[in-house]
Amino acid sequence: MYYKNTLLISLVSYSVIFNSVNGDREPPSVIIIGAGAAGIAAASKLFQNGFTNITILEAEERIGGRLYTTQFGGYLVDLGGQWVHGEIGNVAYELAFPLGLLEKDYFTNRIQELYDSSGTLVDQRMTNDILEFYMQISQKNFTEKLNVSIGELATNELNKYLEAHPDWKKNSKGVLQMFEMDQLAIDGADSWFDVSISGTSEFYHSPGDTDINWKERAYGFILDILMKRYPRPEEELPVVKNTLLNTEVALINNKDTSGKKVAVTTINGNTYFADHAIVTTSLGVLKEQHLSLFQPSLSEEKIKAIKALGFGSEAKIFLSFEEPWWTIEATRSGLYFLWKDEDIVQLENDPEKSWLLGLLGFYFVEHKPRLLCGWVSGKHARDMEKLTEQQVFNHTVEALQRFVGEYYNVTMPNGMTRSMWNSNKHFKGTYSYRSMKADADNVWHATLAEPIGGRNPVILFAGEATNPHYFGTVNGAIASGWREADRLIQFYSNLEKVNGSTPS
Incomplete structure (x- = not known):
């Protein structure tokens, strides 16, 4: 009826x-x-x-x-919107899913592999524990706190965690920087101290899978x-x-x-x-x-x-390879980066490479098995866009070698493409x-x-x-x-x- x-x-x-x-x-x-x-x-x-x-x-x-779908590395890729976030109340999902165009739960049993800037794979139990702790923070109801930033709340909670976990505390600057970049991948601001906690109640999350992909197609x-x-x-x-x-x-x-x-x-x-x-x-x-x-x-x-x-800055860097050099197990998660405190100080004083502090790592693209995609958050995205294609290519290859080269035989990419939203005068972010x-x-x-x-x-x-x-x-x-x-x-x-x- x-x-x-x-x-x-x-x-x-x-x-x-x-x-x-x-x-x-x-x-x-x-x-x-x-x-x-x-x-x-x-x-x-x-x-x-x-x-x-x-x-x-x-x-x-x-x-x-x-929404910018383009050909790259023999696949369709999205330089803009990529996933359908949620099901109930999401008009994109309601349009596309009944037509059989979307796929849920492509990566199951996600276990994030975290590598630090010395090339060491962080103990998985430690990684799981701190990620679970941060997830609990993000799910807390802070909406009664007016005029408070996500950054203030998150750093207060994380500092308590670091005090109780000495293995993490010795690299506290890197830990806070990593979680800030992760949060800014959602909000797009230059700093998580600029993102209001009231936005978490104003924004409606659509229940259901949050990372629904378009299979071989794109958004x-x-x-x-x-x-x-x-x-x-x-x-x-x-x-x-x-x-x-x-x-x-x-x-x-x-x-x-x-x-x-x-x-x-x-x-x-x-x-x-x-x-x-x-x-x-x-x-x-x-x-x-x-x-x-x-x-x-x-x-x-x-x-x-x-x-x-607020209007944010984000960027993507796609790399294509002749063949995947990563394992099947790794494709469930991605390769995530944690900068050590002393390396952060060094990069902050390098105007050409400082943008790498915003590079969260590389994730794997559903149904595009020869691609990696790097995500760059906040002001670092704008800094990346100021560089030449060759500079960005060299920096990303160097970062991959630095973080995961001890564990994988990282081969040279045969192609790269990147988004340029922030420097495009028709978008500006x-x-x-x-x-x-x-x-x-x-x-x-x-x-x-x-x-x-x-x-x-x-x-x-x-x-x-x-x-x-x-x-x-x-x-x-x-x-x-x-x-x-x-x-x-x-x-x-x-x-x-x-x-x-x-x-x-």
């Missing part, structure tokens, strides 16, 4: 919108800025509900935004599902053919727009007029360009949120998080989602940073695009019900 009712409501909604936007008057026009997950989701839903006059402006030479395939390219290509929505690539927006003006509600001007001087604009640019771009991008200026409240919410400044200024992700125009929305906002509970995720971005499409669908549905007419 639920599915029948849902279908009926959908058909009624489509009928109302179709009549509203395809009547005697000109159909409403929508410009979507950004063809990432949020923009593609918004466009797809609008097309499905009878909107026909939609233009997507994309600054990059490809669609996908921070970019979700775009094909959204646009109806898959599983029935004949039903593809006209999203791609209404997308203009290499089209960077310079100005969004909702004043004096020659009869339309909003005018969007690109850096090459072209201007597009529409009734509505959906802005899906990253929070990083908004931080840098909000003063010049909007005319009139955004509200003080929205600017305050843009400035205060990876994903948002709740910062200590957001706590201090009492601003929230929901503030970014408020449209300009109120009940008559002219400029709407989507993207992961506008999702109040799933920020920092692909599923959060998709849901935000649907939310803004629904806002316009409801707007015209209400107009039709009130007076049976459509605004020009």
Whole structure:
């Protein structure tokens, strides 16, 4: 019965919108800025509900935004979003899993192999014990502690542990640094002292497997599902053919727009007029360009949120090999790095190689058996991107030899590719998080989602940073695009019900 009712409501909604936007008057026009997950989701839903006059402006030479699937080493790899995190309440999972595209629990019995910078494999019992302790910390309910950072809470608890475990205490700086980089892989900040503990209650974790993979495919395939390219290509929505690539927006003006509600001007001087604009640019771009991008200026409240919410820096480095040199047992975990205290001091004084302090280690990529992927956290990701390809290649090979060369016959990679999110002016980072400044200024992700125009929305906002509970995720971005499409669908549905007419 639920599915029948849902279908009926959908058909009624489509009928109302179709009549509203395809009547005697000109159909409403929508410009979507950004063809990432949020923009593609918004466009797809609008097309499905009878909107026909939609233009997507994309600054990059490809669609996908921070979903970036590319060929490397004979495989499809993700330089951006890679795993589906959770099942219940996760729209990405709900779209892809019924189609047989996802796999859960690829790596079972995960045992993390931890190597220190002297090339020693840390005793597995010690590793298991401290990892279990940190897991207990992360699962504690600290939400009653206001205006406190994750870093403050974590270091307090870890220092107690180090005092009781002398074998770890002698390398306390390295231990704290390792766990900070691990935490920042989740939050993306430059320091875990900048990540607010209140974000743990604001963010909703979807129950279920947290590292669901795409088998031989990659996360970019979700775009094909959204646009109806898959599983029935004949039903593809006209999203791609209404997308203009290499089209960077310079100005969004909702004043004096020659009869339309909003005018969007690109850096090459072209201007597009529409009734509505959906802005899906990253929070990083908004931080840098909000003063010049909007005319009139955004509200003080929205600017305050843009400035205060955090936007992180992360990076990936993929290495390909002729053959795997690691063991089957190792593929259950990955090769994780612990810098010794004296080596940290040395690296901190080496401006070229200091980025290696952010390299957590290398994990194994599901269904891509000849690949390793390194994860770089925080400010170290930005430092890595400043180096040449050859420098990064040399440093990563050196790090592998240093940490695991005594245990494995580390061969020379035959290829490398890396992400460049932080230095790309169209992104300026990876994903948002709740910062200590957001706590201090009492601003929230929901503030970014408020449209300009109120009940008559002219400029709407989507993207992961506008999702109040799933920020920092692909599923959060998709849901935000649907939310803004629904806002316009409801707007015209209400107009039709009130007076049976459509605004020009």
